[in-house]
Every structure is written in structure tokens, then in C-alpha cells.
Amino acid sequence: MRPLAIALLLATTLRAQTVAIKAAHMIDGTGSAPVTNAVVIIDGDTITAAGAGLAIPANATVIDLGGATILPGFIDAHTHLIGRPLGEPGWETERVRDFEGYSAIRGVEAAQKTLLAGITTVRNVGAPYFNDFALRQAINEGHVPGPRMRSAGYAIGIAGGHCDDNGYRPGVAERGPKEGIANGVEEVRAAVRYQVKYGADVIKVCATGGVLSEGDAVGATQYSFEELKALVDEARKLDRKVAAHAHGTEGIKLAVKAGVSSIEHGSFLDEEGAKMMAERGTYLVPTLSAVEAVDNAAKSGVLKGLRAEKARLAAASVRTAMKLALANHVPIAMGTDAGVGAHGTNMHELTLMVEWGGMKPLDAITAATMGGARLLGWDKKLGSITAGKYADIIAVTADPLQNIRALEQVSFVMKDGVVCKR
Secondary structure: OOHHHHHHHHHHHHOOOEEEEEEEEEOOOOOOOOEEEEEEEEEOOEEEEEEEOOOOOOOOEEEEOOOOEEEEOEEEEEEOOOOOOOOOOOOOOHHHHOOOOHHHHHHHHHHHHHHHOOEEEEEEOOOHHHHHHHHHHHHHOOOOOOOEEEEOOOOEEOOOOOOOOOOOOOOOOOOOHHHOEOOOHHHHHHHHHHHHHOOOOEEEEEOEOOOOOOOOOOOOEOOOHHHHHHHHHHHHHOOOEEEEEEOOHHHHHHHHHHOOOEEEEOOOOOHHHHHHHHHHOOEEEOOHHHHHHHHHHHHHOOOOHHHHHHHHHHHHHHHHHHHHHHHOOOOEOOOOOEOOEOOOOOOHHHHHHHHOOOOOHHHHHHHHHHHHHHHHOOOOOOOOOOOOOEOOEEEEOOOOOOOHHHHHOEEEEEEOOEEEEO
């Protein structure tokens, strides 16, 4: 029986009952050392107790995971569930060829793969036509399986910049503030207000050039400090955080000074920028999976010319940026940029955080649990196996502290107290 079919059968029987999960080991997501002989007690969608050797209520349905290690549901703080993945036929022209609803339909498949990989929460940072809002609604209402979502709607950027659709003749794919393309302080404010009006939980801004966009340098600044400050101020007034796509050194610093909550990618981060981020509590979301994906795409010929050159530059610099961030105690949250890389391979990011970035396995796991929860503003309900939090629990059969790649083979997924994979 397929995992989702099992989930549907178990959902009606487990959700309203007391459930006890047993496993040989538990990493609770707080950064604490793992515990053995772990027991987690769940009532409905909420954890009521967790620890070593807890007594199991007589009325509980027991899920015995044997020698497995259980962890909180992981949080991917940088996804693109909507749209065609890099390299798929049609990926470069989807904005002008695909029907508006097509990307939302494709998002259903991406959301399912993401959930079954052990990612129970995502922050989706940019999608056309507000289709991420449609997917979020379908998941929240229980029509399709997927992670809970923080969604940004359109990413906001300058005309001709990384967030724009470039390379077409005039009149094709031209966009304005409603679609995220905003120039000058007033248009930036209008763009933020429009995204929030239609449901944005978070604001995404493109502070520098990018790898996949046509015609811009990967590290070039794109917004002035005044424009970035206006965007952040407007978002704060509306109780929204700002995630800033920023590869280049100067663009990172401008975005940090403006008050963004996170720097996405940060490929050319220098020590001054790392110190600024640490002082202000600005998170780095390194998206190493995307760097690997674009580097491979350049090597295989999927990316050519300037875009291939930009991919190689980012790949060459990102490991140094990660080490600078760690040395300066920059807070880190896990994010994959899934959609650039394949959906459902999110846990590979942890492998790269350890093998490329030099993080300790426990620190990488904490970045993907409590780190993500704090960045998203959901730390009171997510990020750790703690009483009072949502029952988002995953399991792997091997010890990820000994081999971080164990996380790439998730054997059990529970979201909101419902078993989605076993």
C-alpha cells in the first residue's frame, strides 16, 4: 500500500486518540544531546510529553519504531514548490507558455514529495500568480497532502533584475508592482502591500543578481539602501518578515542594514558581512543544494554562457561563506531552494551543510528544526519534540550523528499527529 493511502487509513483512527511513539533514540531539535529509550505521548495534534522511558497511558495506541532515531519534522526555509524544476523541458519559458493554474497543479506533486521526505513545514519564497497561496489553502483544508506553508507570493525586485522575466521582446512578460516588479520607494511599498493583501506570510526581495536570471551579474546590487529600508519598514508595519535573496557582498550588507530577517544564499559573504549578521541576529539560509544543482547544470550544459559562469562563481565561493558564517556565529536555518534542485531530496541539504560547510551533524539538525522555527516565527509550536508543540515527528533507521546521510532515508513521517509515511 502506498504511504499516502496508509496515511488516510490511519488519520481517522489516530488523530483523535492518545498515541505513544517509542524509539531507541530521540534528537529533540533543541540542540540537546540525544536520549535513549525515547517515548513521545501525543493527544490529537499536540505533543503532551516526551523523554526517556516515560510511562505509556493504558489507552494509548503505540507506534513502536524499534531501533530508529526520531526527530522533529524538519523545516525547509527556502522552497519553490510552484513551477518546473531546473532543466525540465519548458522550464525557461513557463511564464509565457504554461497556463496560470498549471504550476499549482504541479505544486501538489512537489508538496507530497517534500512531506514524505520528512519536511513538515516550508517557507515558499516566490511563486507566480499567487499559486503558492492556492496550494497552501488546499493543504490547510486537507484536500492534498503537504507541509504547512509560509508563502510569499511574488518575489519583489527591480525591472530587469533577478526577480524579473528577462530576455523577451518588449511587451512580453512585462510586470509591475502587483506582480513584484517595483522601482523606487513608492512602488516598493505598493508591491509589499499588494502581496500582503492577497495573503503573503513573508516578503521576498531580490537584493542582488542571481544565477538563473538573464543579463545580470550574480553579485551585483539591485536595490538601493533606501528602497530596501522602505520595503522592510512596510513589511514590519504589516507584521511580516523579509527574506532577501542576496549573493553579492555589498548587497548582503545593504539588506542586513535595512533590517531583513534572513539572507538567502549569501554566496559571497565576507567577514564584515558575517559580523553584521551575527550582531543583528540575521539568519543565513545557505541553499547549498541549489548551488550544487546549478553547478551540475553548468557542467552538463543545461546552463550555458553567463548563467553557467555565474553558477561556477557561486559554487567556488559558497564553502568559504559558510565557514565565515560559522566562525562568526551567524544564526543558520536550513533551506534548499527546492525547485532549482529536485523536490523530495531536501534532506541532502544537511549532508552538504556538514560535508561542504563544516557544520557538526547536531548543529545542522538544529538549524533545520529550531533554527527554521525561529526564523519563521513558529518556534512556540514547531521545531522540537517538546510538550505543547505540534506532533510533527520523523524517524530514520540509522544514527544521523554518526552518518548525516541517514537523514536522506526517512522511514516515518507524522504531521499534526497524522501518520503520513511508515
